Each structure stands twice: as C-alpha cells, then as structure tokens.
Amino acid sequence: SHFALVMLDKFQKELAGLGYSITMHRVLTEELENRNLPTSFSPERTAGIVCVEMFDYEYDKMLCSMGLPILFVDTPVTRLEEPLEADVLSMDNQSGIYSFIKEMADRGKTSIGFIGEYMHCQSFFERYMAYRNAMYLMGLSCPDEYSIIRNKEGIRRPSSADYHGYLTESFQKLSKLPEVFICANDFIALDALQVLKKLGHSVPDDIYLCGFDDSPESRIVTPAFTTIHIHSQIMGFSAVNLLMSRINEPSLNYRTVHTETTLIYRESTEN
Template sequence: MAKEKVTIQDIADALGISRNTASKALNGSGSIPSETRNKVIKKAIELKYKQFAYMESENLITKNPGNIALLTANMPSNSHFGSRLISGLEKRISAEGYNLSIHIVRDIERSALQLPNNFEASKVDGIICIELFDMEYSKLITSLGLPTIFIDCAADMSYPTLQADLLLMENEHSTYDVTKTLIASGCGSLGFIGDYNHCKSFNERWAGFNRALAEAGIRLDAGQCILNPDREFSSESDWMEKRLGQIKELPDAFVCANDFIAVNVMKALKNRNVAVPDDIAVAGFDNAPESRIVEPHLTTVHIYSDEMGIAAANMLLSRIKEPSQPYQVTHIQTTPILRESTGATV
C-alpha cells in the first residue's frame, strides 16, 4: 500500500511544535528562530516532504545567524522615514539569517571619533549608517574594512572618498519639478529654507531648486532664503517666526528642505497673518504624516521608505557576498505630490 503524502502536520507532530510554527519555518518567516527553522527543515528532508524530498540537509540548513549593525545619530522612532526604512531593512536581512542591532552614536563619540561602547567590529558582518553626516566619522567607519552602506551622507562627501556603497532617495529632480511647477503657476520670486550643508539629500534638493530658477531666468535672492545651520531650526519655539520677520520682502513661494521645516514655516506665517497659499505658496519634502494634517495640506515629495530599506539590505547583502565589486551610488525614485499649500486642488 502506497505511503500517504507527508504533511506539515506530520513534521510538526514529529517535533512537538505547532503546525503554524512548522509552516512559518518552511516558508522562511523572519519571526522563527534560526535553530527552530533548521530543525524543521532537517525533519522535512528526513520525512521527504514535497520539495525537500531530494535535497541534502547540508545544502539547506542556514548558518548561525549573522549580525548587521545599524549606526545612527538619532533614534529611529524620531523619524517616520527612518522607522519605516528600518522595518523594510530588517525584514529583508532576517530572511537571510541576519540579526539587526542598533547602535546610537552620541555627539561626544562622534566628536572624539570613537565607536559606540556596545559595538564590536569583530562580531559584525556588515554595517548600515543612517543620519551620520560627519565626513571624518564616516571615514572611521569605512576604515574598519567591513561591508558598509550609507543611507544619505555628508553634504560635502565626494563619492570616491566614501569607499562604501551609498543609497539616496532621488532629491534633485523632484525638487526641480516642484520648483518648476511653482514658477509655471506664476511665482516670480522663490526662497529656499533649510541648511543645504546638513546632508547630501538637502544639498541635492538645493541644487534642484537652483536649477529650476536658473532655467527660468530667475535670480536667486539670498535675502529671501533661510539657510542657517540645521541645529538652529529647532533651537527655540519661535525661532522660525523671528527669522521670517528678518526677511524684508517675502517671496511668492518657499521651497523647504523637508516637511518638518515646511510645517513650521506655515505655522510661523499664520502667526504673522500671512495666508498660505493666497499670500505665499509653501512646499516641503518627505510626505510625512504631518503634511496631510496641516491646513492647508502640504505640497511635498513622497519617499518610498520601505522600498529603500529593502534596497539597502540587498546592496549590503550583495557587498557581503562580493566584497571586491565596485561601489554603488544608487538613487531610489521619489514622487512630487501637489496639494493646497501651493494652490493645487486635491
């Protein structure tokens, strides 16, 4: 009599675990510990379950979990972009058997060019850097000789100097498109708000803004821009309002380096009885949740955060497998979203 087909329940019963756990292990779920997954796969091979019937255990069992270190200057929870990106990143690397550990680089460590106390290079297979915009500190990390990817980097970083893979959202062209749309709608004077030396992304947005102005024959008036160091933007609750008060004549539109800045600009303008968009148009970048809550809703640029996390993981995994391949500089598409803050009807 022919033997009945082996089922997932047979595997679960043989190991004394639930059918759900066995199923997740066979499907490569990142929520299942590597040790459990290995036991399930071994038993599937032993019982000749479906696609495992002709496989050898040594070719299938995963190695001990590897370790990927994420180094960042800010807690991921402080940024909607960072937390969503890390979620996509963690799912991808866990599917390959890697654990993710997060290490916060404090200002004192960055200034002293010291690695975080809980970071041990000998126990790390690869490094991901987020919001680390100091060139010298970046060089310290790459000097470790470990596979490394930066998600954004210092504004003045030249790519050959970095000696690591770099992933950026597409910044310049989307900002160019938003600025060009504002000009086409009748804006004859435009100001930029944000520290274009803060990071490469801000620098590229500044470049896109200026390119649109240059093509339209509009002269940049620095007196209508707010380009202070980034740390000053959150120094005092009324800082933006005071800074706007120093501009003799407001432009027709402000293009801001991100939504956080844009929302603060809109609040400060409202406090000064300047109406958006009737008196002045305002645009941001990030498509943060606040951009859909603030009134009027904010024109912005959407970032594909989850996809960036997956792309970063794929780049790093590729670097771990082939350390000698040429370094990559990759931009992930972004999409302008026109809303009421620039006069668009939604």
C-alpha cells in the same frame, strides 16, 4: 515619524529571510566627538553596517577604515573632501523639485525661495542645488535673500526655538516675501508655517509652501503640505541589495543609488 523607520522595517524583514539579524546602535554626541564606537557594538559579530543619517565626516571615515562592508543612507556634504569608501543610498532629491518649480512658473509664480540648512547633509545640499538649477533653467531670478539656508549663529547645537528665532529674523529682513518657499523637509516646512502665521502671513493665501519626505505630519497639518514622497519600502529593499552584494563581493566599485520620489500636491499650494 521618519522615513527611515519604514525603510529599516523592510530592511530587517528582507535580511531575516537571508539568515541575518539586525542590531541597532545609537551613536552619542560624546562618542562622535571622541571617535568612539558605541559600547554595545561588536565588530566580531558584524557582517556589515548601515549608517542612517551619520553626518560627521571624520567619524564616517573612521567607520570606513574598519574593513567592514558599509552602506550610508544619506551622508555628510563631502564638498571637496575625499569620497567615503562605502556605498551610498539616497532618494532622488532633484526630479520633484524641478517638476514643482516648472509647475509654479506655469501658474505664474516666479518668485520662489528655499528654506533649510543646505550643508546639514548631502540630501539637503542636493535639494538646494536642484532649486537653484531649476530656477536657472527656467530663466527665473534667484535672489540670495530668498535662500534661507543657515541657522542661529554662535550656538553649537541650535534648538528648535533658536531656529524659529532665525526664521523670524530672516523673514522680517525681507522687503517682500517670495510667492513660494520650497523647504528642505516637512519638519522645516512646519517650522516655517508656524513662524509665518505668527508674523501674520497665511498659507496658501499669502505664500505657498512645499515640503519634502511626505511625513504623516505633512498630511494632518492645516493646510496639508504639498511635498515630495520618499518610497521607503524600495529604499529598504535597495539597502539589502547594496549591502549583501558588498558582503558577497567586497572588491566591487563603490556605488551611489538614488531611489524614485513622487511629487504630491495638497492645500499648501491651493491644490
């Protein structure tokens, strides 16, 4: 139940009205490592490419060198690397977190942490930086131990069990849990909820949780998560606009577009 499913559905419908069809290709781990295109992909029959959650910077650079119009939906964290020569579509990863932290501070909840691998992708990085910036702007302390932003060390591709182990160790190291945790997405919030319950902590009685994405899981879990809703339909519509304008005007300056998100309060913060 990923936000991109709704986005791609809207994208496909809009493209069909313009006379284009869409083919989907999954890039396998071996193809990523060897910088190979999927065997099913035909550059000669391709007018443009949309990359959804392609977080390998070197592979993305290879795609950009092909001379085809490319749109990335989220990107790797470029840090000090050269920007990718492509348009980028993302969601607003900051406003909802700013509003949430201000609301928590207004309620007297000033001890706030963050969970999620901040270098996993640009969106996670922006969400983590929004958390730190909001804490600074509100004059709240931001202890490093409240930033649980990595994963199990020494494992190339940690599993869900590995991540649960990492969360367990991280929570147990804390002399005191913060009053609130902001999670990089709803699935990380689910992981955190499960681990906290195993350790004997109750959400929201002992600690508040906030996710991001407003996935269907965030609504049916107990307690339902406070989260930040991604408007997938407008992302699909924006993807068509960005890619078609690049196809029609290849010399345009590259653009990064953030679409609106909406903060939604639910039971995980006693709403």
